[in-house]
Amino acid sequence: MKNSTFVASALSALMLAACQTGPKVVEKPLIESANSMTLDIAKVELTDTATVLHVDAYFRPHYWIRIDSKTYLRAEGKNYALTNAQGITPDSLFWMPESGEASFVLSFQPLPKRTKSFDFIESDCADCFKLFGIDLTGKQTYDTPEDIPAEALEIDGNAPMPEPVFKSGETTVEVRLLHHRKELGKVLNMYVNDLTGTQEEYAALIDSTTDVAVFKFKQYGPAMALLPMIGNIQIAPGEHATVYVDQRASGQRIVSRRKGEAAQPFRALYVQGTYANLNNLVNSGTDxxxxxxxxxxxxxxxxxxxxxxxxxxxxxxxxxxxxxxxxxxxxxxxxxxxxxxxxxxxxxxxxxxxxxxxxxxxxxxxxxxxxxxxxxxxxxxxxxxxxxxxxxxxxxxxxxxxxxxxxxxxxxxxxxxxxxxxxxRTGLIPSLQKYALLVGKAQNGVLTPADLKELDQEDDAFYAEALEAMQQSAVARLEAVKDKAHIEPIPDVPLKDLFDAIVSPYKGKVVLVDFWNTWCGPCRAAIKATEPLKDTELKNDNLVWIYIANETSPIVKYKTMIPDIKGKHFRLNDKQWEYLAKKFKIDGIPSYVLVDKDGSYRLRNDLRDHDLLCKTLAEKSQSE
Structure with a gap:
């Protein structure tokens, strides 16, 4: 028995060694998740000397992409460096052709043949390309995540259409991220469409140990919450909704784009809450x-x-x-x-x-x-x-x-x-119209009893209650920031001298004038990206930040935002804003006017490129 066991073991070892000497090829591997839709891995070849990735790229024609020379593969806690590239030069700009599609080959140090999956990490910068869980086992489909509650799994397609809930309350949306990787982000954004046709943006930190992000906000009547690149859900005011997000949806989107591939049904959202059944049906992934x-x-x-x-x-x-x-x-x-x-x-x-x-x-x-x-x-x-x-x-x-x-x-x-x-004459539409006219006043804390008399006591009871709740919230928020939010006085000069009066106190310094508003998403994103740099690479006494908004920025939101934006803040009226917009031919916001040390200035909307903005400000503020 011992001899036969030894012979069988030796034969098995020889067979295994023989299998490992040839290349292993995996066509169109499944991808778990990614931080971008730009790259896809069409084929993986594993040999004794290299791991070769055949990469397909998709991007806007005549725009460039770039692959860092420090790109590596990660598997089982080890890194495998980039060794060669064909069809693209690392660290150089690769310009996409007219088709918006391109292919190239990247070679890395060899992965062990037993490797079941690996990650593609284009350097360690925050916005570099990252693809996670590139499968080498031949897996073809995504399974259902474990530990999803029954309420979030079950769907009744015969249930009646739910009614909207008209009340006010503090809503909690708890988002549980499944298959989350820290490189996919530390902050989750959510947008809520309200009854006035406007959208409010919320951000929540992702707990690093639980992968949970929690949003809490005041809600007035029915609303829809939008989770970018994930899905939309109906939410009821005052509820606690729990949303399970399968982050493999990002990988599935890449896989389903492949030519000749049939789109696989994929469910990214599982919801518990007031509208659980409708939300789960709509987000069921059914084709x-x-x-x-x-x-x-x-x-x-x-x-x-x-x-x-x-x-x-x-x-x-x-x-x-x-x-x-x-x-x-x-x-x-x-x-x-x-x-x-x-x-x-x-x-x-x-x-x-x-x-x-x-x-x-x-x-x-x-x-x-x-x-x-x-x-x-x-x-x-x-x-x-x-x-x-x-x-x-x-x-x-x-x-x-x-x-x-x-x-x-x-x-x-x-x-x-x-x-x-x-x-x-009565009903939903007339009530919404009256409500929308008064929301701005309530949000600014200036709603009056006379305003509320415009509403019908019976038909508009919910709207009156919502407006009063908004007013109370606005007053409380203003009180909380009264000693923190400083708005600079507008110089008392003719319109033609307004801009010069704003920037003249800082002659001899570089001044970046940022035209923005609270409702402008790109403005907020640009400020968010720049703010941390004011204490690091852009920290300089010769650099002044001036932010100019107008009265379309609701005063409560404006005052609660500006304490976290270091700089001088001006809030113009319509006439003042319109004059400066015409003076500089501002075509949208954010717009930037750069003032040199000698006091000369011009519109610099090329600085909407964040990297160029940082480079320009650093060079100008440090020069003599």
Whole structure:
């Protein structure tokens, strides 16, 4: 027995050694997650002397990508360095061709043949390319994550459509990140669409031990929360919703893009909470057709259509899509949700007909300047009111679909002529319109009893309560920052001298003037990226930061933000802002005016490139 066992063992060892001498090739490996959609690993070759990656790149034509020479593979706690590259030169700019697609080959030190998966790490910088869990076992599908509660797993497609909840309260959204890698980020962002057609941004730190991010915020009425690159969920005010996010969705998006590959159903979200069933159904990963008018693809309607012809086009398109949804084999709840979403879109299409036709003109002519487009017949109220004959446009359930944001934005700020013709005097839309007019006052803490009298005590009770709650919150927040938020006085000079008066006290220094507002996402992102550098590489007594906003930045939000932004802060009125915008030909924000030490200045929107901004400020502030 001992001899036969020895012989069998020796043969097994020889067979294993023989298997390991040849190359191991894995085509189209599964990828767990990634911080970018730019790179894909098409093939992996493992030999005794190298690990070779065949890389496909996807990026905007004529833009560049770059691969750092310090790129390495990571497996089982060890790093394997980049040794060679073909088709791309490390540390150099690689310009994408017209197709937006390219391929190259990267060779690394050899991974052990037993390796089951590895990570691709393009150096250790925060925004370098990183792909995690590149599978070498031949795995073809993603399994369901473990430890998901039953409520978050189960879906009842026959359940009724839930009703919107009209109340106010502090909402908690607890996001549990599954398969999280610290390189994917330390902060999670969430955006909440509210009843006034505006969007609030929230950020939460990801706990490094639990991979959980918790958002807490005041919510007034039904809302939709958006988790970028993950999905959207309906949330009820005052609830505690728990969201399980499978971060392998980023890897799945890369895998499903591969040519010739059938898209795999993948579920990224599992939700517990008031709207758990609807949220789980919508985010189930089921491969189903999305019925949409595609209003903003530039092809929805001919810009030359008259008001009547455009209205008829909207109605005809709506009916055709509605019939298609009804004929689909989807579960009843999914059909109803899609019908609600289509109705939201149809209302937006009709009330926004002027903008949509103008957009189509600009798309057709590739003319995106600010010059008014002439010759488009304005929508007539009687044509817009035709949409009311198809369904109840005043139905509160129209706050529960995927396009509620567009519906709210259009009904709240539309001309009321169509409502008179349709006989809409009470209900959701009139209440939303009155509410939207007063939200700004409540958020700034200046709402008065006279303002509340504009609301109907019975029909608008929720809105009055919400406004009073906002007012109380605003006053409390202002009190909390009254000694921290310092706004510089506006110089009392003619408009033509305003900018010079703002910057002249700092002659002899370099001054960066940042035109921004609290509602501007790119502005906030740029400030967030720059702020830490003021205490490190951009720390210099010869460098002054001036931030200019206007009164579109709500005063409470503005005052709570600026204590965390080091610099001088000015808040201009409309007339002052408009003058400076024309003076510098500002085409949008953020915009930057750079003032040299001699007091000369000019618009420098090339500094929207963060790296160039840092380099320029460092050089100018340190020069004699």
């Amino acid at each position: 189903c057709h999305v019925w949409s008018m595609n209003l903003y693809d530039g092809k929805f309607a001919d810009y030359k259509m008259t008001s009547k012809a455009y209205a008829a086009h909207v109605i005809g398109t709506y009916k055709a899509l509605s019939d298609s949804i009804a004929a689909d084999s989807l579960p009843p709840l999914m059909k109803e949700w899609m019908q609600v979403s289509l109705q939201e879109e149809a209302v937006a299409a009709m009330l926004g007909g002027n903008y949509i036709r103008e957009h189509n003109y600009r798309y057709t002519h590739d003319e995106w300047n600010r010059n008014p487009v002439k010759g488009i017949e304005p929508m007539k109220p009687e044509d817009q009111a035709e949409i009311c004959k198809l369904f109840d446009v005043n139905n509160p359930r129209l706050l529960m679909g995927s396009r509620a944001f567009s519906y709210i934005d259009n009904v709240v700020y539309s001309d009321k002529g169509w409502m008179k013709i349709a006989g809409i």
